[in-house]
Amino acid sequence: MLRAPFTTPHRHRLGSASFTLALVLTGLLLSGCGMTDDDNTKPPTAGAGTSDDAGTKIPDAGTASTDDAAAKVKSVSSQIYDFLGVPGSASEPGPGVRACEGRDPDTYFQVYHPWNFKPASGADVDVAMKNLKGKLSTGGWVIKRSYQDNSANKNLNIIADNDAAKASVWIVAYSKRTTPSIGIEVTSGCYRAPEGETVRHS
Template sequence: MTDTNDSHDIPSAGTSTSEEAAAEAKKVSSEIYDLIGVKGKASNTGAGVTECSGKDREKYFQIFHPWSFTPASPDQLDEAMERLKTELPKHGWKVVEYGPDTSKNKNINLTADNDKKKHSVNIVEMAKIDPPSLSLMVVSGCYQVPDGEKVERF
């Protein structure tokens, strides 16, 4: 997400209530799930609210939505990650990082930004855990609550 208006490189995502923004993050997660293209199971986790670094925490917030995907067959994990690497750019996402992390497992990390949707996703291929899965974290840009509203935290 590149169009920034503060020093922390978190773009403005516009004005929204916490609930509406959380629903949007879940929708983005659902769209990413559809791109995986292999049978499996996604965790059913809720979204959370966090503050925007350096901004008034009563007026500004970000949404994060962590979830995981476990393919029906462990040998489909690589296929799921490859599909995401290929399909995300076709749907407005820009892959900004791809490759092994510094952990002893050398997990493959994919980070992509969608400037239009004002969301980023980080996907970690956890091949060496049982069962093998993808760990996903969808994060929004920085929202401002409408005038007269307060940030709801959940």
């Protein structure tokens, strides 16, 4: 997800249709359904755990090394970057790895990649969000939720899943900040490390 929208230290985590439900629902439940602080609001932690009440859990993403899983998530982030369709710059922090809730942390893990996009022109935030809405309804992507959060600026949020890629993305438009930007966090499903390998948490 950088700090403008959401700078997070590298941790471990990731999440498909029940994928979205798991990532989104648990994220929403943990964060209180929309952000309550103002512009410093950080997107909910998608896929942070399981919700028995909702009957959801983080979907399995298969077997992969942490490096391979991180590369897949970075590829999804690159696709989201292309979807923005406006000139600008992205923050540098790479993916992090965290444990899957309720599973052996030495064997199972998720990958998450929080980053920030600053358009060359602040007015392009709205253009980029419009582009994202169009692109996240194609190529295996499905928008699960689009809404304005509870912050003072009523930031536009988009949550979308790609079951084939075993990835979910949470996007927040900070169009009313002094320096407008877009916060993005890509999260994977729950990977299993190859036999004989131990998960390297970041």
